[in-house]
Each structure stands twice: as C-alpha cells, then as structure tokens.
Amino acid sequence: xxxxxxxxxxxxxxxxxxxxxxxxxxxxxxxxxxxxxxxxxxxxxxxxxxxxxxxxxxxxxxxxxxxxxxxxxxxxxxxxxxxxxxxxxxxxxxxxxxxxxxxxxxxx
DNA sequence: AAGGTGACCGGCC
DNA sequence: TGGCCGGCCACCT
Numbered sequence: 214x215x216x217x218x219x220x221x222x223x224x225x226x227x228x229x230x231x232x233x234x235x236x237x238x239x240x241x242x243x244x245x246x247x248x249x250x251x252x253x254x255x256x257x258x259x260x261x262x263x264x265x266x267x268x269x270x271x272x273x274x275x276x277x278x279x280x281x282x283x284x285x286x287x288x289x290x291x292x293x294x295x296x297x298x299x300x301x302x303x304x305x306x307x308x309x310x311x312x313x314x315x316x317x318x319x320x321x
Numbered sequence: 322a323a324g325g326t327g328a329c330c331g332g333c334c
Numbered sequence: 335t336g337g338c339c340g341g342c343c344a345c346c347t
Contacts, residue, residue: 219344238329248330250343255328260345274329281328326346333339 219245223257224264226317230271233298234315235307237275244317255281270294277310 226241238258242251254272258281261267270291274280282291282305292302301308 242329247343249341251329252327252342253329253344256326256343256345258328269328272328275331279328284328324347327344330341331339332341334337 219253220257220260223254224261224267227258227261227267227269227272229317230268230315233300233313235271235273235277235295235300235310235313236315236317237273237277239275240314240316241272259284268294271298273307273310277307277314279305279307 222245223241226244227236230236238251238254239248241254242248245254247253258267258269258272261269262284269281270279270285272281279291279295279302282289285291287293289305292305295302295307300313307313
C-alpha cells in the first residue's frame with residue numbers, strides 16, 4: 214500500500230522540498246514525467262496524509278493557493294505550517310510564490 | 322470488469 | 335473579469 218511506485222515517486226519529490234520552499238502539483242507531476250496527471254499528485258498527497266515525512270503543506274497548486282488546506286486537520290493548519298517556515302501566506306495564497314517556489318530537480 | 326472520483330492544469334466562452 | 339469545460343492518469347467501490 215505504501216510501497217506503490219507512483220505514490221512513492223510523489224513522496225520522494227515532496228520529501229525533497231527544502232525548508233521554507235514550496236512547489237506545485239504540476240511541477241511534481243512534470244518531475245515524475247506525468248505532467249498531465251497533476252491530479253495524481255494531489256491524490257498521492259491524500260494517501261500521504263498518514264505519512265510524516267511528506268510535507269504536503271509545502272505543495273500547493275500552480276496559483277500558489279493553498280487548495281489542499283481544507284484537507285488538513287485544522288482550518289488553517291497548512292498556512293501556519295508554511296508561515297512557520299518563513300513563508301508568507303495571505304488569504305490562503307502564498308506571497309512571492311515564485312520566490313519560494315522550488316522546482317524538483319530530476320536527472321534526465 | 323466497469324464506472325466514478327479527484328488536494329490539477331490549461332484553454333475557451 | 336470570472337466561470338465553465340474537457341483532458342488526463344491512477345486509485346477506489
């Protein structure tokens with residue numbers, strides 16, 4: 214169950230997200246080679262909810278909006294986690310998203 | 322086995 | 335300017 218190839222693939226990328234940085238589902242999807250399946254990334258996140266090594270709060274949509282925030286325990290838990298890392302979040306949206314945006318490096 | 326779903330993305334109206 | 339639609343791929347019932 215937790216050894217699924219695809220999911221593990223996503224987890225690996227998300228776990229690589231450095232502190233104080235965020236990324237988008239599409240970026241991860243591209244890193245996986247499945248750019249068109251950004252939804253799968255979100256799905257993997259849903260399954261990764263039981264994992265502690267997967268900072269899903271660092272993953273937002275391409276808008277820099279905390280779309281998945283509703284999936285966290287608290288109402289604004291995701292935002293607090295991001296702010297805790299020095300990321301400024303205004304109205305569920307990351308400020309200077311492009312600045313804190315981290316692109317997953319994948320060797321081709 | 323088939324159908325439905327989804328924490329998205331991009332385009333079109 | 336904002337909302338709606340389709341596509342896409344893997345997981346779940």
